[in-house]
Amino acid sequence: MLDATLKTQLQAYLAKVTQPFEIVASLDEGAKSEEMLGLLQDIVSLTDKISLRTDGDDARRPSFSLNRPGGNISLRFAGIPMGHEFTSLVLALLQVGGHPPKLEADVIDQVKSLDGEFNFETYFSLSCQNCPDVVQALNLMAVLNPNFRHVAIDGALFQDEVNERQIMSVPSIYLNGELFSQGRMGVEEILAKLDTGAASRDAEKMSAKEAFDVLVVGGGPAGAAAAIYAARKGIRTGVAAERFGGQVLDTMAIENFISVQETEGPKLARALEEHVRQYEVDIMNLQRASALIPASSEGGLHEVRFESGASLKAKTVILSTGARWREMNVPGEQEYRGRGVAYCPHCDGPLFKGKRVAVIGGGNSGVEAAIDLAGVVAHVTLIEFDSQLRADAVLQRKLHSLPNVQVITSALTSEVKGDGQKVVGLVYKDRNSDEFHSLELEGIFVQIGLLPNSDWLKGTVELSSRGEIIVDAKGQTSLPGVFAAGDVTTVPYKQIVIAIGEGAKASLSAFDHLIRTSAPA
Known part of the structure; x- marks a missing residue:
């Protein structure tokens, strides 16, 4: 699973583990479980401080937890934490293994002092650069305070849950079954929401x-x-x-x-x-x-x-x-923000796999977003207000070479359509004819400047x-x-x-x- 260079780097980190613990995997017969097992076997082969069990009974499969023998830590990854989340995995291994966190002493004390029951679930995507901050913060809080439980869930792998909860933006954070927040958060931000007097x-x-x-x-x-x-x-x-x-x-x-x-x-x-x-x-x-x-x-x-x-x-x-980010300021945008209206194609793109989306904006950011999304979604419609795209020529050539991309210029986005739960389309005006047109789609990525x-x-x-x-x-x-x-x-x-x-x-x-x-x- 891990190449030789990554194994060498990881082994150097795992030398900092001082407290033995075990990884408990919940697996099925699928290819992803096999891939996860390979990753976990690579990890335990690099240190004698970590052991592996494969008799986990968690309903989410594949997944694995990090457990101190006789301890009361509840920290789990549902999915394979590679990509941006590999750092989250390494930090979790170190912190469960007794390595002290890089956090101010007063913040650590504040985390430890929180009473209550905090069952957190975070839905992430492997391409999301905002997600690791949330995953790492909640993992650390689960290490510091036994009242915290955290499961980090790869939304692309657990699509049924994503669809059931109508998650269209990551990171999406749930606390005790209710939506807690969306977007980047660190320990201090989470504490500010939990500890209202802080x-x-x-x-x-x-x-x-x-x-x-x-x-x-x-x-x-x-x-x-x-x-x-x-x-x-x-x-x-x-x-x-x-x-x-x-x-x-x-x-x-x-x-x-x-x-x-x-x-x-x-x-x-x-x-x-x-x-x-x-x-x-x-x-x-x-x-x-x-x-x-x-x-x-x-x-x-x-x-x-x-x-x-x-x-x-x-x-x-x-x-x-x-x-x-500049917003479109059209009806429906705020209502469906995080429910189909998005501003980060890298973060939220994987949640729209196989779906139809639009990108608003024909500058470099918009064209780059359309190119990236075209490799994930079924179809991309790029909508530009001007009569021509403003992106660099090399980006435009790449965009026009993609078979699942349509470009509409001289178009003014005028409304985001939804069914009360999520985006179902948008309306735009042809600036040449003043006619209004509707597009059926499930996601809108806004890239129109700052x-x-x-x-x-x-x-x-x-x-x-x-x-x-x-x-x-x-x-x-x-x-x-x-x-x-x-x-x-x-x-x-x-x-x-x-x-x-x-x-x-x-x-x-x-x-x-x-x-x-x-x-x-």
Whole structure:
């Protein structure tokens, strides 16, 4: 199952296992069970700390659990955790085997202190880059707290369950049989939903913090670079982010980040956060900014307020809140979001195997999505508003070579149709004839660009007609002492490498501002 190189790497990891445990497999006569058995046999051959039993009686087959003898851990994989989930498997093996997790001590204590019964099920796809965060978080919580049970389920392998629960987006998380959440979540996000008093406690702690020299709002590439450059100057630095990593977390393959030939978004996001944590930076996650209150006088303190109720003050502020997927804003889109309307073809594509779908948008993202989906679904209809596709020529040639793809240009998507439970079609208007047409399909993937996350700044800093923060060559906004960087600004070409450079520039500018405003007359 595993090649020689992967076996060697896995053996090095398994050397960190200190506590013996067993893998209990529930198998049937199918090919997937045989494949799973091969994987598990490879694992136990690499260490004497792990044993294998094949007499499991779980109803989901193939599946396997990780059990400490006499222990009370309930952690199971239903399916074969390869692809993006192989890292989840390795971490589960290490953590069940006694290797300490990389988690803040107060977060570990919070997980251990939760009372109740928490039976979690997570449906994932092997091509989903968002799913491992959820699987790894809930696996770890099951290791730390015996009140937690977790089953990670490959939706493509257990299609009957997916259809019964009408799951059209991954990760989909169920708690005690009811839908708990959809989309990327880490331990802190899950705790925030389970421990309802945690948010107010964190808000109180944040509001009591001393003023920062530099406060970075946003944790994407621009924010990470800004934080590092500020911290290296030896000044008091804070980062408040809704989710560290930003858009990068939703990016599949990255092949143009200079000096790194190829990587994936979540991997780069983790590296950015780890780099920031090498310095004395106060990182405050799960914090969505709601208002900026400018300093009342030169040299005074700016204030940033958050939806959690927290408030932070700083001598300078760097705004790096990035951008988000643009929505169609048509009837039915919000109603069927996660029930056929999707924004991540890599994540949710496998759930539409053999079905008919549409991709909205003819730029690079839309055409790439259509190409990827064509290898999974029965048929793809690409709908573009303009009279021609805007994607690179090489992508267009590939798209037009596929037999199960139809391209419709000069079309305005006007409505998402559903049956009350899921998407059944869409309506579009032919912009040449003004006639309306209907398409029967089961999935709609929206790929029509980005919107800057600047709504909370309207009336405070100067914005462009597109809602981008207007900055000068040094990253300065219309407010003295407030700088901005990354995709939320007017700087052209929304690229990771550009955002990192702009974040560094804004940070250096903020430091220069601090020197000049604090110098004696």
